[in-house]
Amino acid sequence: MEASASPRPRGRWRDALEERRFLAPVLISPAVLYIGLLIGAPLGLAIYLSFTDATAGSLTGDWVGLRNYTEEWGSENFRRALRNTILFTLVSQAIVLVGAAILAHWLVKDFRGKWFLRFLILLPWAAPVSLGTIGWLWIFEPTLSVVNWTVVRLQTGPLDALGIDLVDPLDPPQWLGRPNLAMASIIAVHAWRILPFATVIFIAGLASIPAEVDDAAKIDGATGLKKLFYVTLPLQLPIALVALLFGIVFTATDITVVYILTNGGPFNQTQMLTMWAFQTGIRGSSLGAGAAISLYLLPILVFVSIGMLWFARRAEVT
Amino acid sequence: MWARSRQNVFAWLVVGPFAIVLAFPFYWMLMTSLKTNGDLYNVENVPFVFNEAEATPTERLPLKDQEWLPLGVENITTSSYEFIFRDTKYVDWIQNTALLGLVVVLITLALALPAGYALARLSGGWGQSAGVGIFLTYLVPPTLLFLPLSRVVAELGLQDRLWSLILVYPSFTVPFSTWLLMGFFKTIPPELEDAAMIDGASRLMALVRVVFPISLPGILTVVIFSFSLVANEFIYAVTFISTSDARTVSSGVPLELIRGDVYFWQSLMAATLIPSIPLALLYNMFLDRFIAGFTGGAFR
Numbered sequence: 001m002e003a004s005a006s007p008r009p010r011g012r013w014r015d016a017l018e019e020r021r022f023l024a025p026v027l028i029s030p031a032v033l034y035i036g037l038l039i040g041a042p043l044g045l046a047i048y049l050s051f052t053d054a055t056a057g058s059l060t061g062d063w064v065g066l067r068n069y070t071e072e073w074g075s076e077n078f079r080r081a082l083r084n085t086i087l088f089t090l091v092s093q094a095i096v097l098v099g100a101a102i103l104a105h106w107l108v109k110d111f112r113g114k115w116f117l118r119f120l121i122l123l124p125w126a127a128p129v130s131l132g133t134i135g136w137l138w139i140f141e142p143t144l145s146v147v148n149w150t151v152v153r154l155q156t157g158p159l160d161a162l163g164i165d166l167v168d169p170l171d172p173p174q175w176l177g178r179p180n181l182a183m184a185s186i187i188a189v190h191a192w193r194i195l196p197f198a199t200v201i202f203i204a205g206l207a208s209i210p211a212e213v214d215d216a217a218k219i220d221g222a223t224g225l226k227k228l229f230y231v232t233l234p235l236q237l238p239i240a241l242v243a244l245l246f247g248i249v250f251t252a253t254d255i256t257v258v259y260i261l262t263n264g265g266p267f268n269q270t271q272m273l274t275m276w277a278f279q280t281g282i283r284g285s286s287l288g289a290g291a292a293i294s295l296y297l298l299p300i301l302v303f304v305s306i307g308m309l310w311f312a313r314r315a316e317v318t
Numbered sequence: 319m320w321a322r323s324r325q326n327v328f329a330w331l332v333v334g335p336f337a338i339v340l341a342f343p344f345y346w347m348l349m350t351s352l353k354t355n356g357d358l359y360n361v362e363n364v365p366f367v368f369n370e371a372e373a374t375p376t377e378r379l380p381l382k383d384q385e386w387l388p389l390g391v392e393n394i395t396t397s398s399y400e401f402i403f404r405d406t407k408y409v410d411w412i413q414n415t416a417l418l419g420l421v422v423v424l425i426t427l428a429l430a431l432p433a434g435y436a437l438a439r440l441s442g443g444w445g446q447s448a449g450v451g452i453f454l455t456y457l458v459p460p461t462l463l464f465l466p467l468s469r470v471v472a473e474l475g476l477q478d479r480l481w482s483l484i485l486v487y488p489s490f491t492v493p494f495s496t497w498l499l500m501g502f503f504k505t506i507p508p509e510l511e512d513a514a515m516i517d518g519a520s521r522l523m524a525l526v527r528v529v530f531p532i533s534l535p536g537i538l539t540v541v542i543f544s545f546s547l548v549a550n551e552f553i554y555a556v557t558f559i560s561t562s563d564a565r566t567v568s569s570g571v572p573l574e575l576i577r578g579d580v581y582f583w584q585s586l587m588a589a590t591l592i593p594s595i596p597l598a599l600l601y602n603m604f605l606d607r608f609i610a611g612f613t614g615g616a617f618r
Contacts, residue, residue: 034488035492042466256552274461
């Protein structure tokens with residue numbers, strides 16, 4: 001519908017506001033400008049800083065070329081942070097995908113009490129992440145809290161009876177104090193946090209599969225596992241990948257969980273790229289080096305963005 | 319009928335265990351926040367219920383004589399709640415978060431409503447690409463931007479002031495909200511505005527008088543989810559603000575209530591539980607609309 005269809009006479013300014021070519025940019029540009037100023041500009045600034053020896057207290061520094069990147073690449077803590085970030089992202093996302101597939105499969109159906117179960121399942125995602133993580137900090141507390149209480153009761157009860165010796169009841173596991181256990185704890189907490197989100201995306205994907213597909217599968221005699229593998233899973237794959245791409249970004253770039261649970265400790269063993277960037281850039285005041293560390297995350301983001309664009313294009317065609 | 323109840327049972331058998339694991343930390347927060355010191359620090363006690371213990375002089379036991387209550391509820395104390403509201407800056411942090419959320423939501427709506435509408439209706443072929451482009455900026459994480467932004471905030475003299483967060487938070491709420499609103503507006507038939515415009519309304523008037531009122535559920539969804547993003551944000555709040563008066567809930571509780579090696583677990587858990595429950599309730603109420611808007615954009 002063109003604006004000229006309207007019978008009322010107008011001034012030039014008002015005519016212009018009815019013109020799509022003019023009105024669309026006017027409505028969109030404030031948002032784009034804001035985003036450009038607060039995401040584009042800082043991103044550029046981060047890239048610039050990463051090539052300088054800037055310290056906290058100034059916005060500029062001397063140009064040092066790639067030195068921040070190469071020095072970090074050679075540092076043991078950085079290497080560990082990179083390895084941990086990759087491990088942490090892959091393992092927690094694997095757990096999340098399996099869990100979300102199972103949960104979504106049941107939550108798209110109608111059953112009694114669904115609203116209540118859904119509320120419980122969404123709690124970890126809806127509650128502020130820093131607060132939920134403090135809850136876990138307390139759960140993992142070794143002497144007074146529930147995990148070790150249960151572990152010790154299991155050991156002194158059924159496990160002893162079976163002759164299995166997993167934990168020492170007098171020295172129960174220090175969940176956040178031993179490197180491997182601490183990594184496992186961080187991964188578990190992150191999986192706990194992302195699982196509800198992935199479930200929501202999966203439900204959205206399942207809900208968008210038209211009912212005719214179900215009927216057609218039924219007519220062709222596809223039921224049970226056959227239907228799962230040949231009908232439901234292929235149709236669910238795109239949305240599963242969207243959930244995975246989001247999950248990768250949310251996990252790899254998260255700092256809250258590791259900040260609260262271990263702060264990168266013990267002895268930098270659970271260091272992540274984000275945490276290491278914070279410690280270098282804010283606590284250690286090496287702004288340039290910190291920016292370089294966080295920019296090592298950029299390849300992940302570029303990869304995910306390309307994936308998203310691919311999906312968007314695909315959705316446009318179909 | 320039988321098939322239906324069998325489905326109920328299976329659903330509970332599969333979903334139930336997940337729900338227990340996912341919600342357990344909140345149950346444990348609630349229990350802990352109401353325990354007396356004598357109960358909490360006695361390792362012989364079963365931790366999942368309340369146990370009888372000698373109350374310290376500061377602990378009030380409001381349900382002391384109600385022994386018929388299950389799980390030992392007669393032994394609860396509300397002292398930790400009284401403590402965080404009376405003796406910490408918790409109320410300030412809640413007020414800061416509410417105020418911050420309100421202002422950020424207003425800025426977000428002012429920017430994202432027109433942009434979302436234009437991308438859904440006016441922009442033609444490049445609209446979809448521009449929409450995806452705006453959405454992709456949501457994927458640029460705060461952990462990449464907090465270092466340069468901390469310097470910018472300092473240069474602007476906004477350090478330790480809520481204004482720094484008011485300025486920066488729309489950078490992640492706007493991309494997300496624009497995307498959702500674009501999805502919602504696409505579901506509204508264009509004939510509605512066309513009819514209004516034939517009746518003599520300008521496009522902007524049609525937008526304000528016709529489109530926005532029908533989109534109210536979608537707009538409310540955006541308000542809720544933007545607010546929840548604001549309440550969740552951690553690293554900007556930690557880096558930009560270092561005075562306890564100006565903190566938000568999500569940074570104030572971990573940074574101010576955890577001090578040194580002595581943890582006051584009861585008050586800490588009370589402080590984490592209080593904001594979580596209303597946010598989760600709101601989240602649930604608007605989840606179905608969120609799903610509709612999210613997938614309405616492009617990922618179908």
